[in-house]
Amino acid sequence: MDPKARLQTVHGVWGGINAQDEIEMNFYHESDALPSFVDQLVAPDGSLGHEFMPEESDRREIVRHIHTRVLLNYNTACWNGWKSSLTP
Numbered sequence: 001m002d003p004k005a006r007l008q009t010v011h012g013v014w015g016g017i018n019a020q021d022e023i024e025m026n027f028y029h030e031s032d033a034l035p036s037f038v039d040q041l042v043a044p045d046g047s048l049g050h051e052f053m054p055e056e057s058d059r060r061e062i063v064r065h066i067h068t069r070v071l072l073n074y075n076t077a078c079w080n081g082w083k084s085s086l087t088p
Contacts, residue, residue, distance in 0.1 A: 008067055023077055027068040033061035 008027065015025040041049030 010068075012064075014066075018071075021074060023070075023072040023074075025070040025072070026066045027070070028064045028066045030062050030064050033063050 009029050010027045011030045013025050013027050015023070018024045035053055039052040041052075043049055
């Protein structure tokens with residue numbers, strides 16, 4: 001194994017068969033989107049107090065960051081034992 005290989009956390013994969021009949025997979029991790037702003041109280045002595053987040057809404061925003069893309073051709077997939085799941 002390459003010493004520079006890193007272990008990645010994956011929350012999902014998105015992809016499919018592309019125009020060249022290759023299997024394309026995009027692995028991603030998810031996180032909540034950062035708020036556009038927060039308010040924070042400042043005490044008379046200059047110390048920071050509590051943070052106030054913008055009003056919570058019913059909508060939740062998620063950020064998906066694709067960190068790994070994999071392209072696999074049919075012959076390689078069959079060689080790796082995936083043939084049974086790829087044949088109709």
